Amino acid sequence: MAFDKELKNYYIQQISFIREQNLYKQEKQIQSPQFASIDVEYPKGVNKDGIINICSNNYLGLSNHPEVIKAAKETLDTRGYGMSSVRFICGTQDIHVDLENKMSLFLGMDDTILYSSAFDANLGIFEALLDEDCAIFTDSLNHASIIDGTRLCKAKKIRYANNDMDDLQLKLEEEKDFRIKLIVTDGVFSMDGIVAHVDKICELAKMYKALVMVDDSHATGFIGKTGRGTHELHNVMGEVDIISTTFGKALGGASGGCISGRQEIIEILRQKSRPYLFSNSISPVVVGGVLKVMSMIMESTDRRDKLEINSEFWKKGLREAGFILTNTGSPIVPVMLFNAKLAQEFSADLYGEGVYAIGFFYPVVPKGKARIRTQISAAHETEHLEKALDAFIRVGKKYDILGRSREEILDRYPISTSL
Amino acid sequence: MAYSDKIRGIYTGTLNEIKEKGIFKQERPIHSAQAADIEVEFPMGSDLKKVINMCANNYLGLSSHPDVIKAAHAGLDSRGYGMSSVRFICGTQDIHKELEAKVTKFLGTEDTILFPSCMDANAGVFEAILTADDVMISDRLVHASIIDGMRLCAALHDTFKHSDMAHLEEKLQLHADKRLKVVITDGVFSMDGDTAKLDEMVALCEKYDAMLFVDESHSSGFIGKTGRGTHEKCGVVGKIDIITTTFGKALGGASGGCVSGRKELVEMCRQKARPYLFSNTIAPVVVSGVNTVLDILSKSTERRDKLEKNTEFWRNGLAEAGFVLKEGDTPIVPVMLFNAKLSQDFSKALYEEGVYAIGFFFPVVPQGQARIRTQVSAGHEIHHLEKALEAFIKVGKKFDILGKTKQEIIAMYGN
Amino acid sequence: MAEMKDIVLQYVINEYLEDEDEVLSYDSPLISGGIVDSFSMVSLKRFLENKYKISIPDDKATPEAFDTVNKICALVNEYIK
Numbered sequence A: 001m002a003f004d005k006e007l008k009n010y011y012i013q014q015i016s017f018i019r020e021q022n023l024y025k026q027e028k029q030i031q032s033p034q035f036a037s038i039d040v041e042y043p044k045g046v047n048k049d050g051i052i053n054i055c056s057n058n059y060l061g062l063s064n065h066p067e068v069i070k071a072a073k074e075t076l077d078t079r080g081y082g083m084s085s086v087r088f089i090c091g092t093q094d095i096h097v098d099l100e101n102k103m104s105l106f107l108g109m110d111d112t113i114l115y116s117s118a119f120d121a122n123l124g125i126f127e128a129l130l131d132e133d134c135a136i137f138t139d140s141l142n143h144a145s146i147i148d149g150t151r152l153c154k155a156k157k158i159r160y161a162n163n164d165m166d167d168l169q170l171k172l173e174e175e176k177d178f179r180i181k182l183i184v185t186d187g188v189f190s191m192d193g194i195v196a197h198v199d200k201i202c203e204l205a206k207m208y209k210a211l212v213m214v215d216d217s218h219a220t221g222f223i224g225k226t227g228r229g230t231h232e233l234h235n236v237m238g239e240v241d242i243i244s245t246t247f248g249k250a251l252g253g254a255s256g257g258c259i260s261g262r263q264e265i266i267e268i269l270r271q272k273s274r275p276y277l278f279s280n281s282i283s284p285v286v287v288g289g290v291l292k293v294m295s296m297i298m299e300s301t302d303r304r305d306k307l308e309i310n311s312e313f314w315k316k317g318l319r320e321a322g323f324i325l326t327n328t329g330s331p332i333v334p335v336m337l338f339n340a341k342l343a344q345e346f347s348a349d350l351y352g353e354g355v356y357a358i359g360f361f362y363p364v365v366p367k368g369k370a371r372i373r374t375q376i377s378a379a380h381e382t383e384h385l386e387k388a389l390d391a392f393i394r395v396g397k398k399y400d401i402l403g404r405s406r407e408e409i410l411d412r413y414p415i416s417t418s419l
Numbered sequence B: 001m002a003y004s005d006k007i008r009g010i011y012t013g014t015l016n017e018i019k020e021k022g023i024f025k026q027e028r029p030i031h032s033a034q035a036a037d038i039e040v041e042f043p044m045g046s047d048l049k050k051v052i053n054m055c056a057n058n059y060l061g062l063s064s065h066p067d068v069i070k071a072a073h074a075g076l077d078s079r080g081y082g083m084s085s086v087r088f089i090c091g092t093q094d095i096h097k098e099l100e101a102k103v104t105k106f107l108g109t110e111d112t113i114l115f116p117s118c119m120d121a122n123a124g125v126f127e128a129i130l131t132a133d134d135v136m137i138s139d140r141l142v143h144a145s146i147i148d149g150m151r152l153c154a155a156l157h158d159t160f161k162h163s164d165m166a167h168l169e170e171k172l173q174l175h176a177d178k179r180l181k182v183v184i185t186d187g188v189f190s191m192d193g194d195t196a197k198l199d200e201m202v203a204l205c206e207k208y209d210a211m212l213f214v215d216e217s218h219s220s221g222f223i224g225k226t227g228r229g230t231h232e233k234c235g236v237v238g239k240i241d242i243i244t245t246t247f248g249k250a251l252g253g254a255s256g257g258c259v260s261g262r263k264e265l266v267e268m269c270r271q272k273a274r275p276y277l278f279s280n281t282i283a284p285v286v287v288s289g290v291n292t293v294l295d296i297l298s299k300s301t302e303r304r305d306k307l308e309k310n311t312e313f314w315r316n317g318l319a320e321a322g323f324v325l326k327e328g329d330t331p332i333v334p335v336m337l338f339n340a341k342l343s344q345d346f347s348k349a350l351y352e353e354g355v356y357a358i359g360f361f362f363p364v365v366p367q368g369q370a371r372i373r374t375q376v377s378a379g380h381e382i383h384h385l386e387k388a389l390e391a392f393i394k395v396g397k398k399f400d401i402l403g404k405t406k407q408e409i410i411a412m413y414g415n
Numbered sequence C: 001m002a003e004m005k006d007i008v009l010q011y012v013i014n015e016y017l018e019d020e021d022e023v024l025s026y027d028s029p030l031i032s033g034g035i036v037d038s039f040s041m042v043s044l045k046r047f048l049e050n051k052y053k054i055s056i057p058d059d060k061a062t063p064e065a066f067d068t069v070n071k072i073c074a075l076v077n078e079y080i081k
């Protein structure tokens, strides 16, 4: 150890630099379970109860549903708390196999393999399946975990412009000579809420003999008529070769993820995928909860239907008030503010009004595209949304951005002064 | 989609290769909670069999301990099941901060940041704190997750021979001109059960102005007099700059991991580590359990003391019976068989005798070093260990390896 | 030159050979033979640069140029003057 003054100062400087750029991330402490309204301690020492949460991935409102809690408790009693083992040593229970089967059934795939998180699933899939004589065609806005997974893989990486099918086709045309080609995309892009053209991707894949992988972390459980995901929405169930998704968002929100896909692919992952072989099995108590979530959403579409109604209400309200939204096709509704500092101040003011929604800015989104990302949940009642809308409008008026175009907002809050 | 016959053929071929090499991994579903006694379905579809588990990382027997289960129940009621958010959006609860503070105190560090797993902690930490001007010098036997973390980091990477301090010193000299230097090791090595020479490493790091990183996944909770870890055993508490560890083994075994160490390094991870920024927070129900585990361990050393006694009993028993063991004093006790197929056959025969312990072979351990890795737990009672020992001896006799040297075993079975 | 070959060979043996019985010659394939991986190549390059006070550009330090002791010494000699 030689963590001397000089080294310490080096890191202190790095951190100040992050602060100066207005990129510092501050965490607020929640003192209640995750729900439509939460109790928060922020700033330190100040407790505020009943804040409306409009930025969680709790899309179906199942993260603390009484039935999910009950199932988790029953599993604690019958299968315990932790496994203290990776899957292939002594970390596989009957319920892990049950969950894999249930996911395959729900997503309409051959087989499924669980991971500690969707992050780890994406981290471990590419290297296990592809070598240096293969190619990955990857959307430029894919999630960080996909980027890291492809960084760990020797295959050639070819980026195409976000959701741009002409560009994808161009790249497929240019880069033909590979043993295996894989197109990978997020099903719903998490920062914009836009749904990928999964149908068009499948068509191109057929033409150019490529595999298709979709990360449906922001889709599984609620996108499509029965909530199967973007492949259901786009009528290509059975045509997507690989789906990765998470249990950490709509499906209970505790933790864990999986990859569902062709039989042989899943088997290879079980033998070779490093995060699967070298990280702990999902804990039984979490598995018990997800199993319940899956039964609930396979029995009824009530929750996803309510989410759809809520999302429509919310988007309509914001648009009518004069906010600029993205062309979203999901419960992810970004309110565009463009300027990072404005996004942070807007968020702080919303919090003052009893609404929790945080600002997103570089490097999470591109420079000049700062925003408040709102996310709707089936746990929201109309009164939550009405109250939140009121707050947005009040704060919007304060900053005088309602009904303004992007240029007008940028005029008032030029990017050069901050970011 | 174009899952053509050609592509199916490629993958089927790979799978067949794995099977032919005899290294295909077969999972055995357990129909009970993790404990000394478990009920297993193996092969798939057969009747359940009650066996003694000798290969879990459940070192302290806390994975399904009634107090931990109770805490998880209470946690479900007060803080819920899932957070559906990453930490910095709306995924931080008071209990997450409480756990970070408890870990800091337990490990004797300055600050702590939680990750979804120790795999993720290791995958994210290096890139968050180092740049291309820096160098990482790692022991050649560090865990796969550290290797992946180093692969994701732009800093130069070099290695030193396993626990070879002279070689480490050479490497520190070779890279003297680099801006920041980090020496990287596991505290206890998971495959061999040996312990890093942290006292000597601290001295070298001081001499050559390097930081020291230690992965304590197989030590936190039971190594050292009060179970703080390898740094306690080696008398260097407070001198390790970065510790990573897991809650997925001794500390309840559910999931989660952390980076604990210098305040500024932890802060850098909070701002920049990708698995922290882009993956879900640890589930409240899991956090509630780990908080209680740390309370239990801070109050009493009873469990680690029992583990130490059990370990001694088990090591002595196997050694006296004439097995070739890896030297060491941790609860990881590898029974060396050298040949991959022998290790699998041995494991099957043990299972027949009611003992669950699996064979490890290439690529998890080097070629020709196949083994049964046994792991002792405070959840074991002496009667478990006696019964398991009998089974080992019976199977050892069957394969005629008791009292045989490495060379003799290799002569009989190849390597 | 002969001396350099032995220094490099000795370094490779010390650094990378796990099994003492294995024999290496000046022409044994190091990288294509799986003895030195691409990670380790970086440290081998640094060793040479420090030892012979030279700087080898990254684009010259290819796996082919590093594949045998003979090739390595030829490369080093290009930069020694």
Ligand SMILES: Cc1ncc(COP(=O)(O)O)c(C=O)c1O
Pocket: A086, A278, A279, A280, A281, B116, B117, B118, B119, B120, B122, B143, B145, B186, B190, B215, B217, B218, B245, B246, B247, B248, B255, B256, B257
């Ligand atoms: C040394 C070491 N580090 C990290 C890990 C990964 O820990 P986790 O299961 O929390 O991902 C393990 C477990 O396999 C390990 O043995």
Ligand SMILES: Cc1ncc(COP(=O)(O)O)c(C=O)c1O
Pocket: A116, A117, A118, A119, A120, A122, A143, A145, A186, A190, A215, A217, A218, A245, A246, A247, A248, A255, A256, A257, B086, B278, B279, B280, B281
């Ligand atoms: C598209 C996408 N993939 C993967 C992940 C990671 O999921 P997990 O939280 O299970 O690691 C996320 C969540 O942040 C995501 O948005």
